[in-house]
Amino acid sequence: MKITKITQSIEKLLITNKLFLKTLIAFYKPVVKKEVMVANINNSDTILFVGGGSAPCSGILLNELTGANVKIIDNDYNSVVNAQKIIYKYNLKGLTVECCDGKDADYSKYSIIHLALQIDSKQKIVDKIISSSNAKVLVRIPKENVMNIYDHFDYEKYKINNFVEHNNLLNIGKTLAYEK
């Protein structure tokens, strides 16, 4: 998907500078704060974040705000290497990054599964999670005006337990929470 490639490239540029990275994290912070509250995440949860990117801001914040261990996956090898460098450089604990496509991941051992806005095959991935895991699933969906640049996702296919709206400069419109 074109938008995935664009955000990938922007993140690859932003991680070269500590101030850029800090600014990006600051943009994500209010989003992740609301997500932590809506899914009631705490330090006993085991979190999988799908589509972490070169600057795994959401994964970093999920760990920082809850104390829970977070595993981050991304299907782009360079993004994984960049994210690992950030974790090493800033000595971040409780975070691991692995190269894996969301379509191939094993979802059975997590209590929280969080999907980035930009992931490809979102529908297939959500279908797989719902059929193979008891986790709470958080799915970011785009703002109305940018809906058609993202992969199609039928968000009414499963019962939505809760959601939060975001008013930020990012393209994230809402985060939906699904629970079995």
Ligand SMILES: C[S@@+](CC[C@H](N)C(=O)[O-])C[C@H]1O[C@@H](n2cnc3c(N)ncnc32)[C@H](O)[C@@H]1O
């Ligand atoms: C640019 S990032 C944005 C995430 C953002 N950094 C955050 O912290 O929320 C989106 C990433 O999703 C990855 N991605 C796209 N589709 C994926 C899939 N099916 N499985 C795993 N990763 C995927 C891309 O490689 C890209 O690095």
